[in-house]
Amino acid sequence: MQTHFSEQQKTDPAIQRAEDALRKCVHCGFCNATCPTYQLTGNELEGPRGRITLIQDLLETEAEPSPEVITSLDHCLSCLSCESTCPSGVSYRHLIDLGRERIEQSGRRSFSQRTIRGTLARLLPNVVWFRRALRFGKMLNPLVRFTGRFSSSVAALGGLVPEHIPDAKALIAPGVYPAEGEELKRVALILGCVQNALAPEIDAATVRTLTRHGCAVVVPEKSKAGCCGALPHHLGKRQQTENMARQNLEVWDLEAWDLEAIDAVLMTASGCGSMLKDYSDLLPDEPSAKLLADKVKDLSQILADLTLKVEKPLLGPSGKPLVVAWQNPCSLQHGFKEKTAPIDVLEACGLTVMQPQDAHLCCGSAGTYNLLQSEIASQLGNNKVTALLNTRPDIIVSSNIGCMTQISTTMGKHKLPVVHLAEMVDWASGGEIPGAVNNL
Ligand code: SF4
Numbered sequence: 001m002q003t004h005f006s007e008q009q010k011t012d013p014a015i016q017r018a019e020d021a022l023r024k025c026v027h028c029g030f031c032n033a034t035c036p037t038y039q040l041t042g043n044e045l046e047g048p049r050g051r052i053t054l055i056q057d058l059l060e061t062e063a064e065p066s067p068e069v070i071t072s073l074d075h076c077l078s079c080l081s082c083e084s085t086c087p088s089g090v091s092y093r094h095l096i097d098l099g100r101e102r103i104e105q106s107g108r109r110s111f112s113q114r115t116i117r118g119t120l121a122r123l124l125p126n127v128v129w130f131r132r133a134l135r136f137g138k139m140l141n142p143l144v145r146f147t148g149r150f151s152s153s154v155a156a157l158g159g160l161v162p163e164h165i166p167d168a169k170a171l172i173a174p175g176v177y178p179a180e181g182e183e184l185k186r187v188a189l190i191l192g193c194v195q196n197a198l199a200p201e202i203d204a205a206t207v208r209t210l211t212r213h214g215c216a217v218v219v220p221e222k223s224k225a226g227c228c229g230a231l232p233h234h235l236g237k238r239q240q241t242e243n244m245a246r247q248n249l250e251v252w253d254l255e256a257w258d259l260e261a262i263d264a265v266l267m268t269a270s271g272c273g274s275m276l277k278d279y280s281d282l283l284p285d286e287p288s289a290k291l292l293a294d295k296v297k298d299l300s301q302i303l304a305d306l307t308l309k310v311e312k313p314l315l316g317p318s319g320k321p322l323v324v325a326w327q328n329p330c331s332l333q334h335g336f337k338e339k340t341a342p343i344d345v346l347e348a349c350g351l352t353v354m355q356p357q358d359a360h361l362c363c364g365s366a367g368t369y370n371l372l373q374s375e376i377a378s379q380l381g382n383n384k385v386t387a388l389l390n391t392r393p394d395i396i397v398s399s400n401i402g403c404m405t406q407i408s409t410t411m412g413k414h415k416l417p418v419v420h421l422a423e424m425v426d427w428a429s430g431g432e433i434p435g436a437v438n439n440l
């Protein structure tokens, strides 16, 4: 596409990157075919091609964003399915990120929207406050349901409150967990925020699984210091995202880990891992950001390199190997561009692995999306659950806490266990039965 940026605008590195992406776009519309919001509405402004045009206009004219632009960009899930489809290699993420930043800076949102978004950006990344909010939400939930007098965001947040709020003592402690037998790999595990508040057992299963298979696991001091930045990033809060990333690099103290000796850096929520991979783009002036980003891997990629210790396959109710439906999070399939490693790992565990129809489409979780755009999120959640259940699985497996929560809360009465890949491999290789399976 032709662009019309002024010489002055082109001095801005963010505009240079946006122009690069815009010039690659040939307006073919292939991306619309795999965009979840375009699939739901058939509306050009609810697809990537239309959004790209709106963002280009916003950046070139520097006009105030109209309500139409704000709605179109707010409805985008940042799932990056369009990037995976685009034959011209358009880096849509740079465009949507910059468009969102401009909307945030414009101050064109209502007071209530600014308050909700500001609160989410502060609350969710803080494990202590998030745990308090969950407890408060548990008390408030009956009132929300009874009166229906709260905003859809508050109601959606209430829907995330688990029946059982895990004890903070379940969090794994910083330290070095030695490999069982010969050390084949050394992995640094960063604990993060929301997942640790909702499901600390996932990281515990990860440590058991990795150490059992010859990996020493280093859990850095202060690795649960805070959010990787993905949550404010989803909200278009660039400065807060940058601040969090810089603060993380400082408190994680990479030098103390001996990064040279580490084979991989891991966060078990794939959305967070994908964010860490983007640190080098986010902080191009920070050498440690690139050092870290280059080492980031998903758990499935680490496990796919190891020989799993599975003696006999887990059996389902029919006496045949368990059937699992694999729900590949967008952050893994479109962010990491990883589609095969998790399936290889699950098959190496002796499981029968099914994939749902339209596996490329988002489940509607998308960071804070299901809190802010609950109507679309719920349609996407229902579609995803139907597709997963159509594969007739015994268990649903995923690797992102947001997707897991979205699927289990959407599933309602068809409740099947939804477990993390780490818990599944732990169980199959002689470890603990996942809580979600045990509690049924
Ligand atoms: S597929 Fe790529 S080139 Fe075609 S319209 Fe979409 S972003 Fe542009």
Ligand code: SF4
Binding pocket: 034, 035, 036, 037, 038, 047, 048, 051, 075, 076, 077, 078, 079, 080, 081, 082, 083, 092
């Ligand atoms: S990121 Fe996802 S929702 Fe947004 S335009 Fe691309 S495919 Fe559509």
